[in-house]
Amino acid sequence: MTLYLKDATFVDWQSLQMKKTCLAVEAGPDAGFSFLDKVPPLDKLTPGERILDCTGKLVTKSFGCGHHHIYSTLARGMPAPPRSPVNFVEILKYIWWRLDKCLDLEMIEASALASAIYCAKNGVTLIVDHHASPFAIKNSLPTIAKAFDRVGLSHLLCYEISDRDGEAVRDAGLAETDAFLSAGYQGHVGLHASFTVSDELLTSAVALAEKHSTGIHMHIAEDLADQEQTIATYGARAVERLKRAGALDRKKSILSHCIHLSQAEKELIRNSGVWVAQNAESNQNNNVGLASYKSITGNVLLGTDGMHSDMLRSAKAAFLAGQATEGIAFDEIYTRFRNVHRYAREFGLRGDRDNNLLVLDYDSPTEVMPDNFLAHFVFGIDSRHVTAVICKGTVIVEGGRVTTIDETKVLAHAREMSKKLWAAMKRHAE
Numbered sequence: 379m380t381l382y383l384k385d386a387t388f389v390d391w392q393s394l395q396m397k398k399t400c401l402a403v404e405a406g407p408d409a410g411f412s413f414l415d416k417v418p419p420l421d422k423l424t425p426g427e428r429i430l431d432c433t434g435k436l437v438t439k440s441f442g443c444g445h446h447h448i449y450s451t452l453a454r455g456m457p458a459p460p461r462s463p464v465n466f467v468e469i470l471k472y473i474w475w476r477l478d479k480c481l482d483l484e485m486i487e488a489s490a491l492a493s494a495i496y497c498a499k500n501g502v503t504l505i506v507d508h509h510a511s512p513f514a515i516k517n518s519l520p521t522i523a524k525a526f527d528r529v530g531l532s533h534l535l536c537y538e539i540s541d542r543d544g545e546a547v548r549d550a551g552l553a554e555t556d557a558f559l560s561a562g563y564q565g566h567v568g569l570h571a572s573f574t575v576s577d578e579l580l581t582s583a584v585a586l587a588e589k590h591s592t593g594i595h596m597h598i599a600e601d602l603a604d605q606e607q608t609i610a611t612y613g614a615r616a617v618e619r620l621k622r623a624g625a626l627d628r629k630k631s632i633l634s635h636c637i638h639l640s641q642a643e644k645e646l647i648r649n650s651g652v653w654v655a656q657n658a659e660s661n662q663n664n665n666v667g668l669a670s671y672k673s674i675t676g677n678v679l680l681g682t683d684g685m686h687s688d689m690l691r692s693a694k695a696a697f698l699a700g701q702a703t704e705g706i707a708f709d710e711i712y713t714r715f716r717n718v719h720r721y722a723r724e725f726g727l728r729g730d731r732d733n734n735l736l737v738l739d740y741d742s743p744t745e746v747m748p749d750n751f752l753a754h755f756v757f758g759i760d761s762r763h764v765t766a767v768i769c770k771g772t773v774i775v776e777g778g779r780v781t782t783i784d785e786t787k788v789l790a791h792a793r794e795m796s797k798k799l800w801a802a803m804k805r806h807a808e
């Protein structure tokens with residue numbers, strides 16, 4: 379089945395070369411597109427084929443998120459915790475662990491659907507998610523996968539296993555991960571953070587990652603407390619511990635944050651070829667510090683850390699934060715923004731091929747050219763310019779609305795689920 383894009387200004391996401399052209403986009407997780415001089419006449423289309431008029435619009439590859447938490451979707455506007463956190467570990471204990479313990483499968487589905495709508499409308503078609511729901515682990519990952527599938531997005535999921543809620547919850551996390559990956563879904567073996575993961579669990583997780591030929595997805599040195607508690611309990615720094623356990627041999631691994639690393643740890647990461655996810659807004663929000671990623675590795679992905687689902691916003695925030703920390707240039711931030719596709723290609727992920735595209739109605743006061751595109755990317759192009767999104771060759775957003783699901787109904791249900799979640803959190807605190 380072919381989708382025709384008529385009279386587009388196509389921007390190649392790698393070379394930034396631009397051309398006025400029509401495109402024939404094929405459907406399917408591994409399909410692509412071809413250029414055409416003109417689209418076929420309407421009476422020559424077969425059933426299911428259609429033409430999207432892109433006159434005056436930019437068309438380019440859609441986006442990906444390298445580190446997301448859909449489980450936090452229903453946190454927006456929730457009542458303040460009974461005690462105000464004064465440091466990062468208290469932020470986890472009083473806010474996020476209080477929330478994730480109260481999630482049930484219906485709330486998880488509502489969170490995933492609402493988050494998927496936001497991702498789709500922001501042009502984000504590949505989502506790497508890190509999920510937590512310690513008392514609703516079984517079937518949590520297929521629930522999220524099916525929600526993303528309903529909206530039409532591609533995904534790479536994991537459950538963040540830890541020892542923080544005891545052995546039974548830890549084992550349920552390992553079992554869910556094994557079952558999910560055994561069922562043929564693409565994903566990681568997720569771990570929460572070094573200070574909440576015992577040596578025994580780390581060993582089991584690396585073995586599970588080897589079994590399924592995947593990597594570990596884990597928070598590393600987000601706050602100094604992760605390093606301090608890891609050193610005190612396990613006698614090694616967080617990345618040194620990963621090295622000993624063999625986690626750095628799993629090149630598909632994603633280490634999120636990496637703010638507080640020693641020189642030796644940076645070298646271990648750089649030499650291993652694993653990936654690091656930068657989440658500048660979350661780091662600023664939690665006041666945990668900011669890293670200079672150039673000193674760690676070129677394998678840097680950008681994420682949202684669950685704060686929102688807008689990768690253009692993440693890129694702009696990382697650019698501004700990077701001015702102070704590492705003097706980052708336009709092309710360097712754009713490379714990080716687009717590295718998620720290089721990651722997808724390196725590990726043969728499904729659903730991020732050339733038939734993932736978006737249409738931008740970009741009302742620029744100045745001309746957009748290959749040699750100034752990056753300045754438009756940093757200072758001009760916003761999610762509000764995204765008018766249509768194509769994932770795996772299928773239109774999932776058109777006229778700024780999701781076409782695959784009833785947005786109004788999904789968000790109304792999410793609001794009901796948020797009330798149920800907040801009430802559960804209130805009971806939990808009493």
Ligand SMILES: [Zn+2]
Pocket residue numbers: 445446447508597634683684
């Ligand atoms: Zn995170």
